[in-house]
Amino acid sequence: MASQQSGSGAIPKTPRQCYDRSDGYIMHITQGPAVECAPPCSTSGSPGNQAASPAPPLMARSQESEDQVLRLSDHEREFLNAWFPHLESESYIIPPAHMDTVHEKMAYTGEGERIQVLKTQQQIDIDESIEVRDTVHIDRVLKNVHHCMNQIKDKAAREKEIMVILTQAKLGVYGADTQSIYTGAAARNTNSVKAEPLNLKEDFVDLIVIHRERGIMMAAIIPQTEDDPLAVQEELKKAAAYLKQARDVVRRSVLGDLVTQPALHQAIVLPDTTRRCLEEVLENMSDLQELQEGLSVESGRNVSHVCLCEDDMADQTRLDAWWRASLERNEGGDHAMDTATYTQLVARFSIPLTTIELFLSRQPRLQLWTQGHLVHAVGMEHGRPMTCIALFPQQFQVLEEPPDDYDVDVRILWGPTGTSKSIVLIIKGLFLLRKGCATVFVLQTSDDGAAAAYLVRHQVRETAGQGAGSVQLVNMAGVRNLLGWTEGSKEKVQAWVEELCQHAQTHGRVHILADEAECDVIAEIYRALKQRHVRFTLWAAGVKLDVPADMKRHVRYLTQPLRSPPAVVREVEQARDMKDGTVPAYTRPPVSAPCDGPPVLTVDHYGDRYRGDRQGHEGDDTWRCARCGELVADMLRDLRVGCQDNAPHGQGGLTFSDVFVLGGMNCDTDTPDDHRYSPAPFIRGLESRGVPTRKVAHNDTEAVRQLAEMTSGPTQRAAGRGRDEAVTVANENTVWGLERHVVVYLDTGSGAGHVDLTGRLRSMSRSTAQVIWVKNVET
Structure with a gap:
């Protein structure tokens, strides 16, 4: 989402991680360019909010620092009320969860069709692409950081501490060489800090905590060192220099116009480095002055205290000790913040930095996910449309497996909910139509299976792009009731089998798909068609299937969850x-x-x-x-x-x-x-x-x-x-x-x-x- 100039009325919010489509097959996360973003809906702009009796605006609830209240624009106030409705009483973490990058490969079935298949960890481990292995590794360590900060947030909530945590911030992108960055506040407030270009060259992933009582903590995350002392030493120096620069930039250009100056704290997170390796590096460094200045600490021992290592993250006591050490120091400013200052800081960092105006706004920047954004993103990842489906190898193997013999192609897909049984049926239907079959019959065998039958019919027909007659739904619901088979129900099955036989005489074969199937009905049709020596395809799926003995060889288990997180x-x-x-x-x-x-x-x-x-x-x-x-x-x-x-x-x-x-x-x-x-x-x-x-x-x-x-x-x-x-x-x-x-x-x-x-x-x-x-x- 493209950042706009501060007077444009749109939220300057752009993605660092975002979803994109790849060849129409899979939705994945990628580093993407900025795209347009509309402002959040107002409390009266959607049906869901018209009668919701929203809480009064955050700033209207505070009588403190009235001169700062006036600088919160209508747009900022609307944003905070919409996305942080309980800002004064609850803590937030942004994004609500770390989203891993998804990797996939192209595979071809025996039908000559290509399908996108998700890469297994083993395939990623032997992948020749260093970039793929690196993203998997970085995802793992950043997810660990996010988990630890969630623990801190939950513990703080129990102790009535209020904060907003940004686990994937990037201050460095505001200072790219191609950008001229000025404080937007200068145009509105003559007492504001003088506008001047900023220059943050390093591109670290930052952890930023805006604490209601203790000010702001900025931590640089070093994701790849793997206990290599030379790499750790080099990255520590870079992080310290970056934090020193970032502290000056934030103090001058983000906080310079605030009446109450909050405390600034610095820390370093090394989620890929052990405490033993860090201590060894610090002992062997002849000069720790750079680190001390970058982290605003008085001694080399304190440098160690404000660095969070891999094994510290697995120990709650050591995690708590790092958290206390990181927030106890006070580099200028006051610990205490009033409500207005806290609200200003959340607005500036989470919109993000709306008081900064970017004249060149097409650079990628961080997308800050709300809980609703997270639900939408996860839903799109797990519930993709047919054109964006990627399968596990287990489902792909079922499609690739040749039929048992030439005349009869039968598969009974059995497994728990959400394991893509329906998707496999739909893809099978697409294969059949693309091979030139005249009609695919979709069989409904129970009242509860109506929605599934309609879904299979619709997806096969629409994705294949063929006419309505290419996929026909046959309703056989209720032919077998709780009391078993009746003469009338058997006659109904026999009548339909007769129609199938006539279809086979004309077209050479019949093709049947049945989702959420009643196994007794499927078995009756299977036996009748075999008895009449009809060539047929019968693929059925269900959660509860009491498969008879003569059909067990056709059962394939799908047990890996693909739909739900x-x-x-x-x-x-x-x-x-x-x-x-x-x-x-x-x-x-x-x-x-x-x-x-x-x-x-x-x-x-x-x-x-x-x-x-x-x-x-x-x-x-x-x-x-x-x-x-x-x-x-x-x-x-x-x-x-x-x-x-x-x-x-x-x-x-x-x-x-x-x-x-x-x-x-x-x-x-x-x-x-x-x-x-x-x-x-x-x-x-x-x-x-x-x-x-x-x-x-x-x-x-x-x-x-x-x-x-x-x-x-x-x-x-x-x-x-x-x-x-x-x-x-x-x-x-x-x-x-x-x-x-x-x-x-x-x-x-x-x-x-x-x-x-x-x-x-x-x-x-x-x-x-x-x-x-x-x-x-x-x-």
């Missing part, structure tokens, strides 16, 4: 059906996830049996509580759902159609509000906060079809915007087979056993990024 997978793994073996267990993928989170968020519902203060909650079930709806709406607002932010490369931010609200409630009829299974009260709470909703009945086939065809990708969704821009509220079985960035799970209130059976497996697994769990508290 690890934080969601860990919740799904607690499902009863996974623990008792009804659903196969996940196996660890050979490729690290781009991000572990975001972590699951929770909202507590105090039901009828709760004996304490219910805090405005009502009803025994979560969906019968308007207060829970209001709290969830506030969380969605904090994630900036519905705000028209422009994320990197025009992907857009989270929209209301990126959200599912799921549970065991009944959405089929407009039942009265007091009906036990109606979600009307919860919906009322959402809408009272300005969140538009769309309730989808289980038997509304047209609505289910529309949901299935509205994929995760913003390009595919753009045509439906306006009509479909609403949060979907549905029974968890209605959307089985679909996915969205954010899933709000409404706990059944029937105890832990029931949530393990349905909620984790049926609802939480639909999420490609963020789960919000509305939990029933009974005691």
Whole structure:
């Protein structure tokens, strides 16, 4: 996102890490050029915020330093209220999680098609590209830094400390030789520091902490030294010189016009160097004067105290000691800051540095992710549209494997949720159409499989770019009921088999795909076609498959999670059906996830049996509580759902159609509000906060079809915007087979056993990024 001149009204915020598309196959993280960024939505500019009763502007809540209050522009105030709504009471870390770079390779199947496949760690280890190995290594050490700072933030929160932590800042990019940088404050305030060019040459990754009480800490991160004493010594000298220069620049040009001068502290982080190596280097250095000046310490021993090493990061006691040592020193200025100064500093560093004007603004700069940006990015990484899919080697091998014989090509894909069984079916359908087959039949075998069947049909047809007749959906739901086969149901299967036989006589072969399949129905069709000596392709997939003995040789297990990030997978793994073996267990993928989170968020519902203060909650079930709806709406607002932010490369931010609200409630009829299974009260709470909703009945086939065809990708969704821009509220079985960035799970209130059976497996697994769990508290 391109930085603008300070009077332009746009946020000068550009990416250091951003998503890009590579040959239409995979979404990955790259160092990218700046692209345009619109300002954050205002508290009245989107449906989600119109009735949200926003908190008063941050600066309006403080009566301190009124002359500084006046210098906070409307744009800055709007930014802080939108992205840091609890700035005076909570700590923030930016970005909310470290995003790893994704590496991939091109592979070719036996069908002659090329598919993007994610590289395994073993492949990266032997990769000839030094750049690839370096990015993997740097990602690992920076993720460790981020984890440690999260620990510090969490501990500080328990002790009521307030701060904003920037773990991937870059002060050096503001001083590139090709740029002339001046303080924008000079144009507004004649008492401001004199405008002059800055020159920060080194391109370190910085850690910046803006502490509410103790001032600012700037730490240079040295990511690659690997216990090489010569390399450590050289990098220490560079970091010290850089920090000395950065301190002067920040003091003069970023803080120079503030009435209250905050303290500045310096530190160095060496996440790839052991404490033993550092001590050896310091002992052998004849002159530590440079280090002492750069870090503003009085002795060589203190240099060691303000350096954080690899083994220190794994020890909470030593991590705490480094944190205290880094903030105890005071290089000029006052420790204490009033509210206005703290707010000014957060605005200047996180927008970032809006008081600095860049006349040449096309240089790459840091993108500072909010929690909503993180959810969108992780959702796009895990829930890519078909044109951007990259597979694990496990899924690729299933596609590459030749059929068992010429006449019969059968695969039964069995595995837990989110392991790309549907994607493999869709790619198989594309292969068939591109080889010239006339028709692919998509088979729906159960009422709960409707959404999955519509999704497979839509994706195969649209991605292949062929006509509506190329992919036909056949509804065989309900042919086998709970009591087993009936004469009528067998006749229905036989009638369809007869149609398939006639199709085979004309076209030579029949091709069938079945997602979320009932194994008894698949087995009946399989046996009937074999008995009639029909040449056929039958690929089916499911989570719970009781495969008969004569079909077991066709089973292929897909168990590596590709849809959901690890934080969601860990919740799904607690499902009863996974623990008792009804659903196969996940196996660890050979490729690290781009991000572990975001972590699951929770909202507590105090039901009828709760004996304490219910805090405005009502009803025994979560969906019968308007207060829970209001709290969830506030969380969605904090994630900036519905705000028209422009994320990197025009992907857009989270929209209301990126959200599912799921549970065991009944959405089929407009039942009265007091009906036990109606979600009307919860919906009322959402809408009272300005969140538009769309309730989808289980038997509304047209609505289910529309949901299935509205994929995760913003390009595919753009045509439906306006009509479909609403949060979907549905029974968890209605959307089985679909996915969205954010899933709000409404706990059944029937105890832990029931949530393990349905909620984790049926609802939480639909999420490609963020789960919000509305939990029933009974005691």
